[in-house]
Amino acid sequence: MNLERSLRLLAGMMILFSLALAHWVSQRWLWLTAFVGLNLLQSAFTNWCPAMSILRSLGLKDACPAPEKKRLLP
Incomplete structure (x- = not known):
């Protein structure tokens, strides 16, 4: 599994986990949902x-590694 898919999986699991905790334990767990959402928002920018x-x-690798910068020869 590559880095991007793992990150989406982790974010989705955290949101579902915090929603379940908010439902069955305490509504204060919704702060975790808000934190994950804000973190995803800032990472988009x-x-x-x-x-x-x-x-x-x-040890997870990117799906498409960033292209190497071309070095100008003197």
């Missing part, structure tokens, strides 16, 4: 997410 750093450190 910055292309950085703390979970991506963690997943990369666990």
Whole structure:
């Protein structure tokens, strides 16, 4: 599984988990849902997410690696 799919899986699981906890335990768990949503929103603009750093450190690879920058010869 690549990094992007793992990140979507993690975000979806966190949202469903927090909604279940809000339903059966306490509505304060909805703050976790809001945090995940805000994190997804900011990552859309910055292309950085703390979970991506963690997943990369666990060894997951990007689906399409960024193209290498061409070096200009002198």
